[in-house]
Amino acid sequence: MKKLKEKTYHLLSPPEQTGSASWWIDVFIISLIFLNVLGIVLRSVDYIYEWSPALFNGFEVFSIVIFSIEYLGRVWTGNMHPDYPNSAKGNLKFATSPMMVIDLLAILPFYLPFFGLDLRFFRIMRLFRIFAILRLVRFTDSLDFMYKVYKKRLSYLVIFSLFTFFFLVLSSILLYYAENSAQPEEFSDVPTTMYWLMGVISTVGFGEMAPATVLGRFIVSIVAFITIMLFGLSAAVIASGFSDIMADLKKA
Known part of the structure; x- marks a missing residue:
């Protein structure tokens, strides 16, 4: 289990070289984020959405599954990050970090109806899916640099x-x-x-x-x-x- 956790951590960490497994995972996640933002835009156009609602809904489910797996993997390996040592406490602090909160907001609206919440509230919460594009900060050096600047002077x-x-x-x-x-x-x-x-x-x-x-x-x-x-x-x-x-x- 420890080896699996270490391997998961390295796969979800910023890649050290082009072509590595973690690099391909980053490329896949970035592409999925862009496609999700594009999906939100196209979904608002009635004649495009009515052309194939099943395609939009199926892609949404697929994306949420991938993002959920990635989110749980990051939370599980959070205490392996040098800034978040210790087991349970480190994982909790990592889960409440700004980037992880953005990750959660991107997937949370999909699960809200299963807890009996009003569907009208769910439609409003779905707007939080646009936060997925902010997750690109993690994958882009220049955006990460700006994030560090704002964090330092927050x-x-x-x-x-x-x-x-x-x-x-x-x-x-x-x-x-x-x-x-x-x-x-x-x-x-x-x-x-x-x-x-x-x-x-x-x-x-x-x-x-x-x-x-x-x-x-x-x-x-x-x-x-x-x-x-x-x-x-x-x-x-x-x-x-x-x-x-x-x-x-x-x-x-």
């Missing part, structure tokens, strides 16, 4: 995101009270104001609305100025993450 990005969110909420409330009396239809409530303000922050803009009061224009100007600084700080944090990872790779 705490900073979370702080910036929370600050931006609370700043957006506060600004929306202030802008609502500044503009509601002057434009009750446009700035009718805080959520509508927040939606419009998101357009300002993202530079998309919504031309049908604009602040009419001096206070409202001042608030929007401050919001635009601060968010530009926040975006600049976020870019600087990510850039420093790239530098750190590059330095670590050079040392290795």
Whole structure:
């Protein structure tokens, strides 16, 4: 059993050379992921899906079986990963890692109806299958590099995101009270104001609305100025993450 576990771990690990068994497994899984994403797209076109529903459903079952086997194999051998030592505890920590959670979300919707859940809920959960494409991070060096960068600077990005969110909420409330009396239809409530303000922050803009009061224009100007600084700080944090990872790779 120990030899089987070691062999399974090596087969599911990143390949060391082209043409090896683990390399072919990676090629197969990557191809299956792309075909699944393509299947989700084509399934939404009625005349294509109605041409052969059995083909789509059969391919979905086949894919889920393969992904389930791969997922269980990775969980079973998780404690052999150097970052997750120890038996049961290592397997559990590995199973709750971001990539493994993505793996689970990609296959979970298929099994939900067997637990008596509402089929309408199942249809919503099936959208999680698109997460399968995020699993390509594991198989692509450049994507893996970016994943390491974001993981290294995740705490900073979370702080910036929370600050931006609370700043957006506060600004929306202030802008609502500044503009509601002057434009009750446009700035009718805080959520509508927040939606419009998101357009300002993202530079998309919504031309049908604009602040009419001096206070409202001042608030929007401050919001635009601060968010530009926040975006600049976020870019600087990510850039420093790239530098750190590059330095670590050079040392290795």
